[in-house]
Amino acid sequence: MKQHYQRIWQTVQAIPYGKIASYGQIADLAGLPGRARLVGKALGFVPEQMVVPWYRVLRSNGQIAFPSGSAHSTLQTGLLQEEGVVVLNNRVKLRDFQWQPSLDEMLFTLQY
DNA sequence: CCCCTGACTATTC
């Protein structure tokens, strides 16, 4: 379990600047297929010192997981837009911004 | 063991 969190944080760190990934996508890359919800949970427990771009993780349809207008959603939107990611109505166009990991990027996430 | 709660998803209409 805690080992899983480590893998998840590490995988999220592999998302490139200006790109986004879905919870399920991160779960798959972290070797935890079917555990998208666990990814969300892990992101809620990121250690303070560790820098993890949690805001680059969205739902499978491109929506921000937090309710539109909430403080979290607003913060996430701001951080994404700083990186050039366009956010409209609490949602991002996956076709334009979803991360498509190359083979070596995927292999990298396999490191323990 | 049962029940409930999520930073979730795929499917269907």
Added chain:
DNA sequence: TGAATAGCCAGGG
């Protein structure tokens, strides 16, 4: 697009 619906799975009571 949006909304309802069924699964899903780790954690905690």
